[in-house]
Every structure is written in structure tokens, then in C-alpha cells.
Amino acid sequence: MKDRTLKQLLMSSSYFVLNKQIVKAIGIEAGFLLTTLIEASDGLANEDGWFYKTSPSLEEETGLSNHKQSKIIDELTKLGILEQENKGMPMKRYFRINFNKIEELVFKIQDLKNSKPSIEEIEKQGFKNFESKDLKNSNACIEKISNNKEYINNNLNKELNNNIYSEAVEYLNLKAGTKYKSSSKNTTKHIKARINDGYTLEDFKTVIDKKCSEWLNTDMEKYLCPETLFGPKFEKYLNQKIIHKNIGIPVSTQETKKIKWGE
Structure with a gap:
């Protein structure tokens, strides 16, 4: 699935759209924050996919506190869905969405659940x-x-x-x-x-x-x-x-x- 096609599936220009498969996989709040970041990446990301989003702006858009954001971002990072780096002067928090990982962990998660592969397999x-x-x-x-x-x-x-x-x-x-x-x-x-x-x-x-x-x-x-x-x-x-x-x-x-x- 191409990145652009996946972005259009997950976002809307007028409303926040929570994809059902994402909600099932990572929860409502994490899905909400991820959707917000996906929408931000569509307009702010550079050629390498990196973009920055401040904590206050995310809180204004989602209502999630800085503490809650940090917890969710840490979870998404561990899952490989989100990459984060602090860089620039003054230092800013940059993100990059791993759409391949979203497809792997979210849209194919049912197959993963039905068959837990062994290391040998x-x-x-x-x-x-x-x-x-x-x-x-x-x-x-x-x-x-x-x-x-x-x-x-x-x-x-x-x-x-x-x-x-x-x-x-x-x-x-x-x-x-x-x-x-x-x-x-x-x-x-x-x-x-x-x-x-x-x-x-x-x-x-x-x-x-x-x-x-x-x-x-x-x-x-x-x-x-x-x-x-x-x-x-x-x-x-x-x-x-x-x-x-x-x-x-x-x-x-x-x-x-x-x-x-x-x-």
C-alpha cells in the first residue's frame, strides 16, 4: 500500500477520522494522536518524511496533556509506528510516520493474532x-x-x-x-x-x-x-x-x- 493512499485512508480534511483497525490495535487515544500526526505530516513533512509538532499545538488539537502525549508517543515508538528525534536550534521535536509498520502491525494484525509464528517458522x-x-x-x-x-x-x-x-x-x-x-x-x-x-x-x-x-x-x-x-x-x-x-x-x-x- 502506497504512503499517499494510506494517508488518504486515515485522514479527512474536515473531521478527525479514527480508523477502526487502528483503534482496535492501539486504543482510542493513541489512534487519535496518531491520526493527528498523520494529518500534520501531510502538510509539514520534508522529503525524508520528517516534520515537527509542538506539545502545546497537539494539546490544543487533541486535548491530550503533555504527559499523556509523551506516554502515547513512547508506545508508538516502541511499536515502530512512529520515529522521534530532537534537533535544531532552538531544539524542536521532530516526528516521522512509518507507514509500512502501520500496515504490518495494524492492517495485518489479525493474521498475527491467528498464527503466532515460532522462531523456526x-x-x-x-x-x-x-x-x-x-x-x-x-x-x-x-x-x-x-x-x-x-x-x-x-x-x-x-x-x-x-x-x-x-x-x-x-x-x-x-x-x-x-x-x-x-x-x-x-x-x-x-x-x-x-x-x-x-x-x-x-x-x-x-x-x-x-x-x-x-x-x-x-x-x-x-x-x-x-x-x-x-x-x-x-x-x-x-x-x-x-x-x-x-x-x-x-x-x-x-x-x-x-x-x-x-x-
Whole structure:
């Protein structure tokens, strides 16, 4: 893959673009900083690919502190994705992107994960000088990807749960004409408990529908609130038969006949 083509894949002139494969391989923050440096290199790099970028300018663009930048830059350097040199008068921090290494470590990382080559296998492929430390770095990179996947999955689950909080409360407000907030600690406490029990957004909506059908415009309307609906009786409400309001005590068969015939 040519450097120019790879640059266009990783960057955008209007927005920061985080490539999914990079995020999976090195994490969100490292991917964000790398993308910023790639965009800078596209306009600032000399013929050898070197360009300088100050810490304050990076912090302004990314929000990452100098300490955080240094930590990420050290990680990218160890992976071989980024080269750094301090030179010039006054001294400036210069970078160079190793696009070949990005392609090797990021875009082909799945192959690396599926097959951890032994030293003998690598030597057969022509890598005579392969050392054990390189294999260790590869394994570390694979472990980092697994950790990042877990991090991403946790974030996705958190985002899905947040959607349940907001959508369940919005649906209750719509059906019952209330104005509860999904950010209320008391409300989120009950919703979180039900989510931990394994209930879904559709279950919340079902309970709301059933109890609104039963309690709206009755003395029980005041209980159409998150604390009651999403509390310990949630499972009972979810499984109850739909009870329509204004249906009182069932009438006898004889009374039913009288109503039917208008008697």
C-alpha cells in the first residue's frame, strides 16, 4: 500500500477520522494522536518524511496533556509506528510516520493474532536475524489488542445501557404525560437494577404500556413513576395481563344478559 493512499485512508480534511483497525490495535487515544500526526505530516513533512509538532499545538488539537502525549508517543515508538528525534536550534521535536509498520502491525494484525509464528517458522520465511525480543513485542501487541477489544465492548455496553435509561424515561413521559429525567439518581438506580436482572428496553416499554392502560385517569395515576414501575415489582407488572381502565368488578351472567338486551 502506497504512503499517499494510506494517508488518504486515515485522514479527512474536515473531521478527525479514527480508523477502526487502528483503534482496535492501539486504543482510542493513541489512534487519535496518531491520526493527528498523520494529518500534520501531510502538510509539514520534508522529503525524508520528517516534520515537527509542538506539545502545546497537539494539546490544543487533541486535548491530550503533555504527559499523556509523551506516554502515547513512547508506545508508538516502541511499536515502530512512529520515529522521534530532537534537533535544531532552538531544539524542536521532530516526528516521522512509518507507514509500512502501520500496515504490518495494524492492517495485518489479525493474521498475527491467528498464527503466532515460532522462531523456526520465521527463519524459514527468510528472517534470519529474528530475535526473541521481537516475538515478545508481537505477543505484547496481540495482548494490547485483546485489552482494547474488551475496552471497546465495555464502552458499547455502557452506551447501550445509557440508551435504555433515556429511552425508557422518555417513553414514560410520552405515555403518562410526566416530566421525569433519565439523569436522576433515584431513576437510574432502579433502571440499572432491572438491566442487571437482564431486562431489555422492550420490557420497560411493555410495563409502561400495561400500567398506563390500567392506571391513567384513576387514583393510581400518581404511581406512574420510575420508582414504582421499575422497582421490585417490575417482573410482576411485566407478566400481568393487560387490565384496561374503567373495567370494574366482573358482572354476573344474568347482569350481562340484561346489559346485552338493554334491560
